[in-house]
Amino acid sequence: MPAIVEWVWLVVMLPFGGFLANGWISFFRPNDKRAVSIIGVGVLAGAFLVAVAVVLGAARETVEAAPAVFTYWSWMPVGTLQVDVAFQVDHLSSVMLLVVTGVGALIHVFSVGYMRADPGYARYFAYLNLFVFFMLVLVLGASFPVMFVGWEGVGLCSYLLIGFWFSEKANADAGKKAFIMNRIGDFGFLVAMFMIYRSIGSLSFQNVFEQAPTAFAVGGSAITWITLALFLGCAGKSAQIPLYTWLPDAMAGPTPVSALIHAATMVTAGVYLVARTNVLFAMAPISSAVVAGVGALTALFAATIAVKQWDIKKVLAYSTVSQLGYMFLGVGIGAYTAGMFHLVTHAFFKALLFLGSGSVIHVLHHAYHETHRHDDAQDMRNMGGLVRFMPWTAGVMWIATLAIAGIPGLSGFFSKDEILAATFARGGEAPFFYLLWVIGTIAALLTAFYMTRLMIYTFHGSNRTGEKECDHLHEAPWIMTGPLVVLAAGTVLAGALNLPEILPAHGWLEHWLEPVTELGTRYLPEASLAPGTEWALLGLATAVAAVGIIGAWRLLHPEALVPAREAPPETGLGKLLYRKYYVDEIYDAAVVRPLVWLSEKVLWREIDQGVIDGAGVTGVTRLARWLGHLGTWFQNGYVGRYVLWFVVAVILVVWEIRR
Amino acid sequence: MTQFVFWTLSGVAILGALLCITGRNPVMSALSLVLTLFALAGIYVLFDAHFIAVMQIIVYAGAIMVLFLFVIMLLNVGRPDAGSDVKGKVGKFWAGFLGAALIAEMAAMWRLLPGESFRLPAGTLAGLTAQRGAVGLIAEPLFRAYLVPFEITSVLLLAAVVGAVVLAKRKL
Amino acid sequence: MLLGPALAVSAILFSIGVAGVLLRRNAIIIFMCVELMLNAVNLTFIALAQQLGPEGQVFVFFVMAVAAAEAAVGLAIIIAIYRHRQTLDLQYINLLRG
Numbered sequence: 045m046p047a048i049v050e051w052v053w054l055v056v057m058l059p060f061g062g063f064l065a066n067g068w069i070s071f072f073r074p075n076d077k078r079a080v081s082i083i084g085v086g087v088l089a090g091a092f093l094v095a096v097a098v099v100l101g102a103a104r105e106t107v108e109a110a111p112a113v114f115t116y117w118s119w120m121p122v123g124t125l126q127v128d129v130a131f132q133v134d135h136l137s138s139v140m141l142l143v144v145t146g147v148g149a150l151i152h153v154f155s156v157g158y159m160r161a162d163p164g165y166a167r168y169f170a171y172l173n174l175f176v177f178f179m180l181v182l183v184l185g186a187s188f189p190v191m192f193v194g195w196e197g198v199g200l201c202s203y204l205l206i207g208f209w210f211s212e213k214a215n216a217d218a219g220k221k222a223f224i225m226n227r228i229g230d231f232g233f234l235v236a237m238f239m240i241y242r243s244i245g246s247l248s249f250q251n252v253f254e255q256a257p258t259a260f261a262v263g264g265s266a267i268t269w270i271t272l273a274l275f276l277g278c279a280g281k282s283a284q285i286p287l288y289t290w291l292p293d294a295m296a297g298p299t300p301v302s303a304l305i306h307a308a309t310m311v312t313a314g315v316y317l318v319a320r321t322n323v324l325f326a327m328a329p330i331s332s333a334v335v336a337g338v339g340a341l342t343a344l345f346a347a348t349i350a351v352k353q354w355d356i357k358k359v360l361a362y363s364t365v366s367q368l369g370y371m372f373l374g375v376g377i378g379a380y381t382a383g384m385f386h387l388v389t390h391a392f393f394k395a396l397l398f399l400g401s402g403s404v405i406h407v408l409h410h411a412y413h414e415t416h417r418h419d420d421a422q423d424m425r426n427m428g429g430l431v432r433f434m435p436w437t438a439g440v441m442w443i444a445t446l447a448i449a450g451i452p453g454l455s456g457f458f459s460k461d462e463i464l465a466a467t468f469a470r471g472g473e474a475p476f477f478y479l480l481w482v483i484g485t486i487a488a489l490l491t492a493f494y495m496t497r498l499m500i501y502t503f504h505g506s507n508r509t510g511e512k513e514c515d516h517l518h519e520a521p522w523i524m525t526g527p528l529v530v531l532a533a534g535t536v537l538a539g540a541l542n543l544p545e546i547l548p549a550h551g552w553l554e555h556w557l558e559p560v561t562e563l564g565t566r567y568l569p570e571a572s573l574a575p576g577t578e579w580a581l582l583g584l585a586t587a588v589a590a591v592g593i594i595g596a597w598r599l600l601h602p603e604a605l606v607p608a609r610e611a612p613p614e615t616g617l618g619k620l621l622y623r624k625y626y627v628d629e630i631y632d633a634a635v636v637r638p639l640v641w642l643s644e645k646v647l648w649r650e651i652d653q654g655v656i657d658g659a660g661v662t663g664v665t666r667l668a669r670w671l672g673h674l675g676t677w678f679q680n681g682y683v684g685r686y687v688l689w690f691v692v693a694v695i696l697v698v699w700e701i702r703r
Numbered sequence: 704m705t706q707f708v709f710w711t712l713s714g715v716a717i718l719g720a721l722l723c724i725t726g727r728n729p730v731m732s733a734l735s736l737v738l739t740l741f742a743l744a745g746i747y748v749l750f751d752a753h754f755i756a757v758m759q760i761i762v763y764a765g766a767i768m769v770l771f772l773f774v775i776m777l778l779n780v781g782r783p784d785a786g787s788d789v790k791g792k793v794g795k796f797w798a799g800f801l802g803a804a805l806i807a808e809m810a811a812m813w814r815l816l817p818g819e820s821f822r823l824p825a826g827t828l829a830g831l832t833a834q835r836g837a838v839g840l841i842a843e844p845l846f847r848a849y850l851v852p853f854e855i856t857s858v859l860l861l862a863a864v865v866g867a868v869v870l871a872k873r874k875l
Numbered sequence: 876m877l878l879g880p881a882l883a884v885s886a887i888l889f890s891i892g893v894a895g896v897l898l899r900r901n902a903i904i905i906f907m908c909v910e911l912m913l914n915a916v917n918l919t920f921i922a923l924a925q926q927l928g929p930e931g932q933v934f935v936f937f938v939m940a941v942a943a944a945e946a947a948v949g950l951a952i953i954i955a956i957y958r959h960r961q962t963l964d965l966q967y968i969n970l971l972r973g
Contacts, residue, residue: 681969682965682966682969683965683968683969684790684794684897684900684965684966687896687897688797688801688897691801691805691893691896691897692801694805695801695804695805695808698805698808698809698812699808702808702811702812705877706877709877709880709881710880713880713884716884716888717884717887717888717891720887720888720891720892720895720911721891723891723895723904723907723908723911724891724892724894724895724898724899724904724908724911725898729901729903729904732904732907733907736907736910736911739888739911739914740914743914743917743918746881746884746918746921747918747921749877750877750881750921750922750924750925751925752921752924752925752932752935754932755917755921755932755935755936758936758939759917759939762939762943763910763914763939763942766943767910767942767943767946770946770947770950771903771906771907771946771950774903774950774953774954775903777954778953778954778957778963780901780903780963788899788900788901788904788964789898789899789900790897790898790899790900794897794898795898797897798893798894798895798897798898799894801893801894801897802890802891802893802894802897803890805886805889805890805893806886806887806890809886809889809890810883810886813879816878816879816882821926821927822926822927823925823926823927823928828924828925828928828929831929840929840932841929841932841933841936843929844929844930844933845933845936848930849930849933849937852937856937856940856941859940859941859944860940860943860944862944863943863944863945863947863948864947866947866948866951867947867948867950867951868951869951870948870951870952870954870955871951871954871955873958
């Protein structure tokens with residue numbers, strides 16, 4: 045009897061089948077929304093169930109054995125380069141497998157309600173299914189190229205879904221921006237692949253990880269450059285400094301897409317990649333320090349921007365960037381389990397936050413639609429006091445907010461604290477890690493602050509939506525609140541996956557991931573905290589969260605807010621933060637404008653129109669015409685002339701072989 | 704004696720060829736070509752190729768050239784009132800020049816002749832002819848080593864017959 | 876002994892055939908010139924066969940077969956062309972001239 049693990053291909057192919065079916069429907073029966081809902085959600089639910097079975101089977105059958113690799117066919121047999129299309133089920137990929145299919149299934153359910161009235165319903169679900177397919181390829185790929193296929197595929201789906209409402213130029217531009225930013229990162233990924241192949245001669249994870257300890261010197265330049273290039277790829281995909289600017293713009297897509305792609309799954313691919321290649325990063329301390337440093341900086345930087353955003357989704361977007369920074373801090377300092385743990389918990393609470401905001405936006409949009417007003421349904425200044433209308437949404441979002449802020453007992457507290465504690469523990473080696481810890485703690489304070497701000501402005505205080513609109517505000521349908529409740533349960537309980545060492549039943553996820561992380565951790569110094577210190581850190585983290593929440597509650601006055609259309613412009617520091625430190629403008633001035641200038645003035649007018657068109661295009665046409673004239677002299681249609689040239693050619697050939 | 708016969712026949716062959724390409728009347732050209740073919744048959748005999756010589760007369764001079772003459776007369780190409788089909792001065796120049804150039808080049812390839820070591824002893828072929836007979840000499844390789852090409856030739860001829868019939872039918 | 880002279884005669888006959896093709900415009904005569912060239916080649920086969928073995932004569936046999944086939948088909952084409960255009964002058968048979 046075949047082992048249940050072998051059914052892993054079904055997990056991948058179910059969403060792909062859904063993509064094909066929904067794509068067909070979107071072309072030929074675009075109004076058949078019932079079929080789309082059943083197929084789109086059904087394949088995800090099926091995939092989740094199969095994934096659970098596969099992971100349980102894998103846990104039973106291959107606990108200590110090598111990862112189960114299933115080779116399907118040979119993809120690139122070129123000389124010494126042998127790339128197979130193969131999936132790898134091991135402890136790391138099984139965690140991601142469950143997160144992607146589980147959270148993905150919930151978000152699909154939510155989308156049924158959220159996108160109900162959209163004319164592109166079938167197209168939306170086709171893209172979403174395709175995204176899940178590529179994400180699973182990314183997660184399960186047993187070699188760098190297969191992973192890269194998924195990596196590019198999710199980028200494509202991200203582009204398609206950000207620009208889902210492409211009839212508005214801003215949305216289409218946001219899609220292009222995400223695509224181009226990701227290309228910069230993919231360049232790094234590709235370079236890293238080439239360098240790995242050059243050093244090791246193989247690209248499958250098993251071979252690379254087995255041979256890396258002998259092929260590279262610890263801290264050598266080769267491994268450092270490889271990992272830095274890999275991290276460039278991660279920075280593009282996971283929106284880290286300096287490539288993070290695409291993620292806030294990506295909020296132009298439908299909100300469930302933001303939840304699935306730009307919070308829970310795709311943007312965490314970079315963290316997954318670092319955790320997957322942990323042995324390489326562990327052998328390159330400099331790169332790891334860069335990863336941790338960039339992560340910490342991004343966490344703080346994005347958190348400061350989030351403090352002053354008015355668009356509810358922008359706040360969450362910068363919050364995502366910030367939390368991704370935490371994850372990179374975790375994997376950068378060698379706490380791979382902590383990074384993955386935060387990835388899992390973040391998937392729950394950030395998906396919950398996004399879906400909650402989606403439900404708010406959905407209701408507000410609906411209300412504006414009823415009263416024919418054209419206000420921004422995403423601006424928090426137009427909200428306020430919504431808790432009266434949407435108690436369920438407000439309740440679950442408060443749970444998520446407390447989780448991300450780091451209130452004890454909720455999942456975000458444990459995962460974030462684990463990262464900070466691990467950072468602190470390595471402070472004994474170099475003061476650098478203490479600095480990272482300080483940055484991370486400040487970012488945690490800001491996180492608690494801006495999330496509380498979001499909640500206060502959205503759900504509390506007086507209502508600023510408008511008199512008439514209030515009549516149309518109500519709780520979202522159950523198909524949208526249902527997934528929220530499930531995610532809220534996950535948000536509360538996911539912390540139990542990996543409790544800190546000082547609590548009983550601790551470290552379950554750590555033990556589970558050990559076969560994967562031990563490859564890397566053996567290069568890292570043993571760092572542990574005394575129980576007293578750990579208690580102190582836990583206390584400090586709690587205090588920081590409490591200060592952030594209470595500070596926000598005391599400092600902010602929702603009553604003073606006016607709706608967005610009447611709001612005065614920002615000034616001073618507020619303006620700097622509101623305009624996101626002008627990073628987009630700086631990039632525009634430093635990169636985009638010179639490039640446009642170079643393209644237009646030099647490449648277009650001089651090189652293209654002058655050299656290529658002049659010498660190339662018109663030159664070729666002139667040459668062709670001249671050759672044509674010559675040819676008419678040779679080929680004038682008279683057989684006699686042909687014979688003449690034939691004989692001349694024969695004589696020339698004989699002249700040549702005569703010697 | 705052999706030398707004399709060879710040179711005489713060669714002269715006749717070349718003369719016939721020249722008449723063939725210069726003659727105004729197509730019938731005249733065809734008959735000149737028949738002359739050349741007969742002379743060549745004689746030369747073949749000198750080279751111990753008796754069977755081929757007979758074939759040359761029967762197939763070439765007999766069958767093929769008769770076909771030519773038949774078509775010429777059928778189409779009545781050689782009417783006296785029709786003008787010459789010989790090209791003008793430019794055509795003559797190119798024909799003469801290229802023909803001469805070809806001869807010169809082939810003369811320059813003289814040293815590519817097979818060396819003495821490759822050649823059979825004198826009289827070998829004559830001996831074989833005496834031993835196997837004129838037909839046996841050629842039948843031996845034709846029906847052993849070259850049997851498949853021989854059979855393919857028959858298919859080729861069949862195809863040619865069918866093709867000729869189809870092409871020459873009145874209604875295409 | 877007579878190999879060299881025979882090849883020389885062959886070369887001359889071949890060149891005369893080439894010159895004839897270039898010189899004439901009548902399709903039938905051009906055809907005959909081609910036959911002349913084939914015969915010149917046959918002569919080299921025969922002359923060399925005496926020196927190198929009887930296989931050369933076999934080739935002449937094949938050349939004759941091909942020539943017969945070619946003559947049959949070629950002359951049929953000529954008849955067809957003549958029936959269409961009432962001429963065999965290649966100057967007027969120029970469908971290739973676009």
